[in-house]
Amino acid sequence: MRAGLIPSRALQERRIIHERTTKDKSGEDALPGCQSPKSPRCASKPKTKKIMYDTAENDDFDREEIATYEEVARLYPRPGLHRPIALVGPPGVGRNELKRRLLALDPEKYKTTIPYTSRLMRPGEINGKEYYFVTREKMEEDVEAGKFIEFGEYKGNLYGTSAESVESLINAGYVCILNPHYQALKMLRIPQIKPYIIFIKPPQFDVLKETRHGAFARSTFDENNSRGFTDEEFHEIIHSGDRIEFLYGHWFDETIVNADLSTAFEQLVRAVAKVETEPLWVPASWVQ
Numbered sequence: 001m002r003a004g005l006i007p008s009r010a011l012q013e014r015r016i017i018h019e020r021t022t023k024d025k026s027g028e029d030a031l032p033g034c035q036s037p038k039s040p041r042c043a044s045k046p047k048t049k050k051i052m053y054d055t056a057e058n059d060d061f062d063r064e065e066i067a068t069y070e071e072v073a074r075l076y077p078r079p080g081l082h083r084p085i086a087l088v089g090p091p092g093v094g095r096n097e098l099k100r101r102l103l104a105l106d107p108e109k110y111k112t113t114i115p116y117t118s119r120l121m122r123p124g125e126i127n128g129k130e131y132y133f134v135t136r137e138k139m140e141e142d143v144e145a146g147k148f149i150e151f152g153e154y155k156g157n158l159y160g161t162s163a164e165s166v167e168s169l170i171n172a173g174y175v176c177i178l179n180p181h182y183q184a185l186k187m188l189r190i191p192q193i194k195p196y197i198i199f200i201k202p203p204q205f206d207v208l209k210e211t212r213h214g215a216f217a218r219s220t221f222d223e224n225n226s227r228g229f230t231d232e233e234f235h236e237i238i239h240s241g242d243r244i245e246f247l248y249g250h251w252f253d254e255t256i257v258n259a260d261l262s263t264a265f266e267q268l269v270r271a272v273a274k275v276e277t278e279p280l281w282v283p284a285s286w287v288q
């Protein structure tokens, strides 16, 4: 990601760090950002070195980003245009589940990025399969250079998603499926990437509770994924969804309410088909 493309003055001045994380199947890693972000961390190119700001709950930071008007134009589908699909929404709403289903629908067409980590490779792991393994120094250097759309630290190791990995999937002709933290949208929403942004919205409390309990869904707020969601967590998902919608709603191309999972997935499949077949409104700068 080039510094000149970062859409926000605030982002150029701050490095963003969040603290919540999630585990992978081995139960020990964090996969912030595009993989499974319980850890809402985002990155940008900082002007000031060695300073980290937790802006996850900073309303002022977010409000600086609210646009008033934006010139738009229709982007016509054409061969070679592969717009990534970015699923944004509150932690726990089901973005990973929807992403997993889409990737499984056509693994030759839909791909997601492989995150980078500074953690040591474990026996049996292959570089470039689950992760790209790099040294902490190299990763810090790349973070400083603004190469990560989001990154975070978990148990002393850095994890992150590079903008280059998104661009290389696009250039290789894949439909890149991302579930970035909402603050990463600031770095993704650029002409080189042209994401189609879908907000995954929780349904109202009763429906949220009924559908998740009915499916024996495991709470993503629990490190061990060993229990269901609590009422408090359902309220948190709804509250967090409202906040994201308030702050970033002007960037959403579409909203899907994730009540019944199959219905939400069908809507997602239709949305992805639409991106490939219909002219859609985008910032005018993307079509020039």
Ligand SMILES: Nc1ncnc2c1ncn2[C@@H]1O[C@H](COP(=O)(O)OP(=O)(O)OP(=O)(O)O)[C@@H](O)[C@H]1O
Binding pocket: 022, 036, 037, 038, 090, 091, 092, 093, 094, 095, 096, 097, 098, 211, 212, 215, 216, 217, 218, 219, 220, 221, 258, 259, 260, 261, 262, 264
């Ligand atoms: N519509 C739904 N009905 C029932 N269960 C669902 C639905 N959507 C997701 N789930 C289940 O809820 C749980 C959490 O979903 P998922 O892991 O996709 O959340 P997430 O938004 O990616 O959360 P996080 O960002 O915190 O990792 C999973 O067990 C998933 O199968």
